[in-house]
Amino acid sequence: MSDSDIVDAARKFARVFGETDTASDVASALACLEADALADVLRACGRDASAEAWLDFHAEADDEGDTHWDRHGNSEEY
Numbered sequence: 001m002s003d004s005d006i007v008d009a010a011r012k013f014a015r016v017f018g019e020t021d022t023a024s025d026v027a028s029a030l031a032c033l034e035a036d037a038l039a040d041v042l043r044a045c046g047r048d049a050s051a052e053a054w055l056d057f058h059a060e061a062d063d064e065g066d067t068h069w070d071r072h073g074n075s076e077e078y
């Protein structure tokens, strides 16, 4: 697999997973590291707003002291 194949795959991933409908259904099931990794790919592909939406939906399931706890309650904005 060439670098351009990887870039194409990352862009496709970001386009598909950039849908906030998916984030609201799935993000709460992710571990903090998984949510951060997904958000990193979205940001790298220029989808910063989608990355923030994923982390906010994910944060709803975080417990106090977890990585994204300080974002808890932000998902109502989307």
Ligand SMILES: [Zn+2]
Residues within 6 Å of the ligand: 031, 032, 033, 035, 058, 059, 062, 066, 067, 068, 069
């Ligand atoms: Zn988290």
